[in-house]
Amino acid sequence: MAAIQQVAVVGGTHGNEFSGIYLIRHYQRHPELLQRQSFHAWTLFANPEAYRANKRYLDADLNRQFRREDLDNPALSNYEQSRAKVIDAVLGPKGNPKVDLVIDLHNTTSNMGPVLILTQAGDFYNQLAAYVKMKMPEAVISCDEDLLPAEDHKLLCTTGRYGVIVEVGPQPQSVLRQDVLEQMHSMTQHILDFADLYNRQALPALPSEVEAYRYLHSIKLPLNEQGERLGMVHSRVQDQDFKAIEPGEPIFKLFDGKELTYQGDTTVYPSFINEAAYYDNNLAMSLNEKITLAVPPVAGH
Template sequence: MVSINKVAIVGGTHGNEITGYYLLQKWQDSPELIQRPSLNTSTLLANPKAYEISRRYVDQDLNRQFARHNLEDPTLGGYEQNRAKVINQAIGPKGNPKSDLVIDLHTTTSNMGPTLLMPQSGEFYNKLAAYIKMQMPSVTIFRDEDHKSNDEHHLLATVGKYGVIVEVGPVPQAVLRHDVFQQTEQMVNTILDFAHLYNENNLPDLPRETEAFRFLQSLTLPLNEKGERIGMIHQSVQDSDFKALNPGDPLFQLFNGETITYAGDKTVYTAFVNEAAYYDKNLATSLMEKVVIINE
């Protein structure tokens, strides 16, 4: 069994998701809170300039810069592209990382509750998913494009040997909510507990099957031929993250009064519904399929 020794907790990857920033401050003041006997845990503020201006990013989305070919491309010189290279050297580098586990902290304006995103698959992740669900039944497990190789995955968490994203909402951008803060902190502590027990080969009996959701595709808001929005998420879908969307269900409400229904041929599930950060790309929601993770 591969042991987990060095853990990096990253906050502020997006400058207007401030829960992670304030948790880093708390842990820097009281580092014993995130230490475990078999772990060496450190913290990193990923995007200080974006935090200072209370924006998601300065030039580019930092959490889209960590594919290996981008990290190795010297012509990419935007602030976040350079910042990604610095972070990769600090807690990576990708492919030969110093960090055994990266925990990247995020919040969302969508009604997703506490969610654990896993961008890779394997025995470690299967056991982690089972442990998290056993300790925190309210957590949703989200398998995020885990079909991609680690080299091509663009998320910051993938620079470690293992990496996960803690995503909690709803909370407005640049706002603190007590419940979101607590849920984020509890999830991090539960992940650290798991890593220590994993090292000690002392995990409790875990359920063999864990329900999860796997990303399929993103849908865009309805646009006209000029690229202008002509509608919005239907009220029956709003705030319904991880709920079923059936063929024929209302999906979008146009400004002219027309309702557009979901035209797929099977039931799917929504996530990141009406996420404010995705409006620059006119994204409306992600669609998921329900899967079962087998812990063997």
């Protein structure tokens, strides 16, 4: 078992998601909140220029620039693409990183609550999920393309040997909410505690399995042939992140009064419902399946 020696807590990957930015500033003023007995932790402000401009990004979404082949491509040189190469040099290089665990802090405008997003599969992640869920029962565990090879992942947190996203909402863009900030702080502290206990082989007994949601695909708002929106997310779905949608249930309400129903043949669980940042792509929500993660027993229990 390779120990976690270096941990990076990243805020401001998106410049208008304020909780992570203000939380890393708090940790910079109070570094004792980051440090644990068995590793060194530090903070990184990922996209300060987007923050100064009060935008999600300047040229491109920074959190989509971390595929290995893109990092190695000098032709990708706009601000965020260049910034990704700098971050990869600091945390990575991806594939042989200096940092063992990257914790990337995000906000969503969707009513998702505190969500731990796992980007890879494996015992470490499943034990982490079980520990966070045990300490924070309101937390939701989400698996985002966790079967994809790390080098093909576009997300910043995949630069580390391990990487997770703390995603908390609802919070409007460029706004702070006390409850959201406190939930983000709590989940981050639980992740840091887990890494320290993992290193010291001092984890408590964990449940043998943990409920999670695995991303399937995203669906778009209804559009006409000119790409203009014809309707909106149905009120019965709005704010109901991770609540079941059954085949045939309404998911969109058109401006002419008609309802559109879910045409799939299995139960799905939506997330990022009506996320403001995704309107540039007309994405209405992500759909997930409910899964169970098997948690390997902790040594000594």
